[in-house]
Amino acid sequence: MNQLLAVGAGGFLGALSRHGVTRLFLRLAGPNFPYGTLAANLLGCLMIGFMAGRIEIGRDPGDLPKLFFMTGFLGSFTTFSTFSLETYRMLEQSAWWMALANLSVHLVVGIAAVVCGFNAARLS
Template sequence: MKLVLAIAAGGALGAVARHQVSATVMRLAGAGFPWGTVAVNVLGSFLMGALIELMALRLNVGLEMRAFLTVGFLGAFTTFSTFSLDFVTLFERDAGVAAIGYAALSVILAIGALFAGLAVTRLLLT
């Protein structure tokens, strides 16, 4: 039960953080393209890489804290469902090229950010 509560608490905080970051990015960048979703997914991927490597190399955290941070917080902070909705919305607005660009940009940047998080953490800690 402690594990479920840890995930739920992390998820609640991650969802609120996602809303705040996404809203701020959209306010700054404008609402014509889903930059808020790109930002949270790329940032969340970087943080996932950094946290996983940090926990592997230095932090001895229990299962509940690991689940709170990764499954809970970062799972709720990043969003595949909003990414999918943004893609379909662009596509249905006759912006097919933008939709494909959005999908490619999101996947490439998010995976690259996870690799970067791993690499930066390794560089700093080894």
């Protein structure tokens, strides 16, 4: 039961946080590019890399904190489905370069963010 509560509480906070990030970027940058989704996904990549790095160097926080943060919070904070839908809509509107940029940045910078988070954890 504690595991379900940890995932649920983390998921609740992650979803609220993503909603906040999306609203912030809509206000700052407008609706022409999905900056909010990109920011949430890249920040999530950085955070999961950091957590994985901490675990690898022997600073494992335990099962409940991992379920809360990695499965719950980051699982709802990041969003592959929204990223996919936004990219599809770009393709549907023949915005090929924008779709390619969205794909490239999510994949390349996302993996780089995981690496950065992982290495930051090793140094901490």
